[in-house]
Amino acid sequence: MKRSLALAYLALALLLAAAAMFLNAYWVDVLNSVGLYALLALSLNLILGDAGLFNMGHAAFYAVGAYTAAIINTKYQVPILWALPASGLAAALFGGLVARPVIHLRGDYLLIVTIGMGEIVRIALVNDVFGLTGGPNGIFGISRPVVFGHKIHEPKDFFYLIWGFVALTVFLFHRLGQSRFGRALNYLREDEVAAEGSGVDTARYKLMAFVLGAAWAGMAGSIYAAKMTIISPESFSFWESVVLFMIVILGGSGSIPGVLLGAFLVVGLPEIFRGFATARMLVFGLVMMVMMVFRTQGILPWRAVRFKESDIVKAEAAP
């Protein structure tokens, strides 16, 4: 990690921690939803930003995670945080299953298919599929998470849980971006034919990006379920997917700092300008159009990792 970037992350972390100390419960809660959206947008960024796959049904993975956690928790009394891996697994499985047959579709067709997939999931939830999802009312009575005997219910407690998870995600995804996997994704985004020609198994990497992104969204979903204690299909509508899509595109697709900034702008900013709330989507739509003409890459664009020559020599010398 470049030193300036590391310093920026450290400054952000300190600022947030300080903010949580001084802000009242309402603003801490706003920061919590920014964190949750940041988490979801980071997971979408893996699919949309790094691999360049247009996914506009991300809310479906989020929903699968949230409902898995809620069902496990309310039906089997499993503590909600223990349901986290199960949510991730369920969402990953679902993501892999739905992405497998459509992954070869060209960009805008994939977009349409994922919109359709997201809507089918929402309609299935409303129609109480398998008698598990509680229909349009959703599931309520999800228990609060307990960490080391400390019951989490204050916004401030959730703040540390959510932003801790965001910090972990940023660290892991940053490492992932520099790994063979991340570089392969960037390669196939930039030029799929060249990537295939250089021996990157594009279909497999695309699928892996989908599965990993879905898994992360699923885990974010279980945190959401724990935070709200009540979930219903309307929390996972098409507009959630659109908002996540916007965060990634506006912030800078493929760029982790960009996505974090995007989450603050798209989710946090309307809270500061309350009068602006009804016109929020109007402005974002306009910004999306203007952005595509003047700054396609987003506010904080992705930059290719540069390696020093000494690093390459070292890497080649290694067995």
Added chain:
Amino acid sequence: MEQFLQQLTNGLAVGGIYALIALGYTMVYGVLKLINFAHGDLFTYGAYLGMTLLTSLLLTDRLGAVLGVIVLAAMVMGLVALLGAILERAAYRPLRESPRLSAVVSALGASIFLQNTIMLIYGARFQVYPADILPQTAVHLLGIDIPLIRILVLLVSLVMMAALYLFVQKTKVGTAIRAAAIDQGAARLMGIDVNKVILLVFLIGPALGGAAGLLVGLYYGQINFTMGWIYGMKAFTAAILGGIGNIPGAMVGGLLLGVIEALGAGYISIAWKDAISFFILILILIVRPTGLLGERVAEKI
């Protein structure tokens, strides 16, 4: 049997509306290879403009029901066509040379923008069309009573589709549109002004979409600012079903989708009605991405 025929005729009427919207998608796709996501919202504009003009100008009172609705339709189509041309100029022309996916994002932005302008102007609630514009009579046909409006909706959409088909197939301008869809560079060399063709496509498509919006308003009586996206998705499914880029395909796809959806809602489950078209969309893209009569869409290396 009666239920079947009722569902069938209803499906054909709704399918006619889908087909009109689908034509806009398919024509734009044919020439620009772009999915115009904002098309559904132009359709919504058609419905809202129709309502405003109807209630403010009192056309049907002054000119009688038939002439009034025809004049209204002409005004709505003209205004929505203008909107389509502005959209093309503002959101798509600057991106003609950029990567295709930037244009897709711009289209999405345009869709969100248009939808929210309607919400801010008219409010988020359902709006109701005046009920007494067209006579509420039923026609006795095939042993069942079919509402007159249902037959009119189907007839109007069929006439418009036939007119468009003849225009594209038989006139010189239509030939230019088809040429630009096949190969823009070659069309340019043959002296066709491709920019004009694109503009024309963005006038015709939205005009038909606007007419469809008006038909929905008259048929169902109530409209909402978000309806553009669900109708847009259905119409897009219809375009894919028939084969995107293919004008007769959009017509066939629209009617077929309307019938499938109506029968599915009647015999399987009304709660899953919207899911049925999404299933068809996904299924078609997986199994036969070329649609029933269309070009190839799956990426090939």
